[in-house]
Amino acid sequence: MISRLASLLTVLILLTTAGCGQAGTPRTSTPPEPGGTASSGTTTGSGPATGSPSPLPSNSPDQAPPSPSAGPPGLPIDDLLDHMSLVEKVGQIIMVGVPVAGEREESAAAIREHHVANIFLHGRTQAGQGPVRRLVDDFRKVGAVANPRDPLMLVATDQEGGAVQVLRGEGFSDIPSAVDQAAMPPADLRRSAETWGTELARAGVNLNLAPVADVVPADSASSNAPIGAYRRNYGYTLDSVVSGSVAFGQGQRDAGVATTPKHFPGLGLVVGNTDTTAGVTDTETGPDARSVEAFAANVDSGSEFVMMSSAIYTKIDATRPAVFSPAAVDLLRDDLGFDGVIMTDDLSAAAQVQAWTPGDRAVLAVEAGVDLVLASADPATAAPMAQALVDRAEQDPDFAARVDRAAGRVLSAKAALSR
Structure with a gap:
């Protein structure tokens, strides 16, 4: 299943162009952005890039990445996991934000020091395709050195369109x-x-955190802060959302880019934005909700990833956010039959999850059955998240087994993208 790991490593070694070009002047016609995190989830809140993107720190590796040491090409996922340390496995199930403009040392440090194996391009840039590709290649070099057993890297961004489009400019x-x-x-x-x-x-982006599959009623769209207010929804009926989100996902996958329908089980009926507001709760959405049907259609169409909402759904689990809820994850995994990668909305800076420490957020998500933890808006949180996951896995064999299963799903998704 990962027969192309070695061949992709060869490609990565060739991608050694450094630096990143100037960000363009932001367009005055760009709609105001939803506040909060760059994920995701609900939005990218850093605003349009106005300065020159910083290159990687000068101490980033510039030598050719070493050859994989996990064994001969074509190792099955289980055998690859057997060759990985716990720290490396934990790195597989974290995605750290990389600002498209600004300081990137914390992001690079998370990769070098904690073996984080996936990145999210965060913020706004008008720099265009070439500078973005050079930025991605720089981080792939760092990742190939830090994770020689797995030279692949998930490179994600939010390229929904409209108010939520991270990458703009030529190309x-x-x-x-x-x-x-x-x-x-x-x-x-x-x-x-x-x-x-x-x-x-x-x-160089191989994962789009899109499409939005939330169902937003027309009569309450303007008061639906995370989705409807920014026209992020595919119309106002279940049929329209299914038709539009599935077509968008199919087209992205036709181009070789994996998709992430979000935000399960749906953010279309809430008022507050989980990025900027705590205690966001949905009292209507249950297992048979229209939004769940929309996600089921996206799962059936072939989506490789699904993002969990951090809102609370009283008809599913009244005690915790969906991203920390085994009941909500089981609804997706068991009832909808989804066997791909389940990831979180941003857990680094979202107001909804600030009652927990960064480490507890990561542990609770993985404990609930989530596979990939997103720390997009605040890269500094990736380090304590990684350490907390390692500590818990060292103490709890059942949790360690969860880490193995999550890392296996992420590695399988990467292998599929490399084909």
Whole structure:
């Protein structure tokens, strides 16, 4: 299943161009961004890039990455895991934010020191495709040195369109909002999404944290802070959301970019934005909700990842956010039959999860059955998250087995992307 790990490593060794170009001047017509985290989840809150993106720290490795030491090419996932240390396995199940403009040392340190094996391009940039590709290649070099047994890296961003589009400039289309995408015939939307996905792939991005599969009623859209207020929803009916989100996902995957329907089991009925507001609770969405049906359609269409919401759903689990809830994860895993990678919304800076320490957030998510922990808006939280996961796994064999299963799913997804 990972027969191309060695061949991809050879490709990565060739990607040694350093630096990142100047960010362009932000467009005054860009809609105001939803506040909060760059994920994700709900939004990217750093605003348009106005300065020159910083290169990687000068002490980042510039030598060719070493050859994999896990054994001969084509090792099955289970055998690859057997060759990994616990620290390396934990690194597989964390994704750290990398600012597209600004200081990146904390992000690079998380990779070098904690073997974090996945990155999320965070913020806003007008720099265009070339500088983004050089940034990605720089971080792939760091990742290949830190994780020689797994030279692959998930490189994610938020390229939904409309108010939530991280990457702009030469080589990137201006993508319409999901509301506008939903007005396109599905076949046309799929073709357009393939074009947008090809642009991402050329920049080195292999995972888009999109589409939004939340169902937002028309009469409450303006008061739905995380989704409806920013036209991130594919229309206002279940049929429209299913048609639009599935077509978008299919087009992205046609281009070789994996997709992440979000935010399970749905953020369409809440008022507050979990990025900027604590205690966001949905009292209506249950296992048979329309939004759950929309996610089921995306799962059936082939989505490789699904993102969990950090809101509380009283009809599913009234005691904890969905991202920490075994009941919510089981709804996705067992009832919908999803066997891919379940990831969190941003757990680094979201107001909804600040009552827990960064380490506890990561442990609770993995304990609930989540596979990939996103620390997008505040890269400094990746280190305590990694340490807490290692500490817990060293003390609890059952938790260590959960880490193994999660790392195995992430590695399997990477292997599929390399084919």
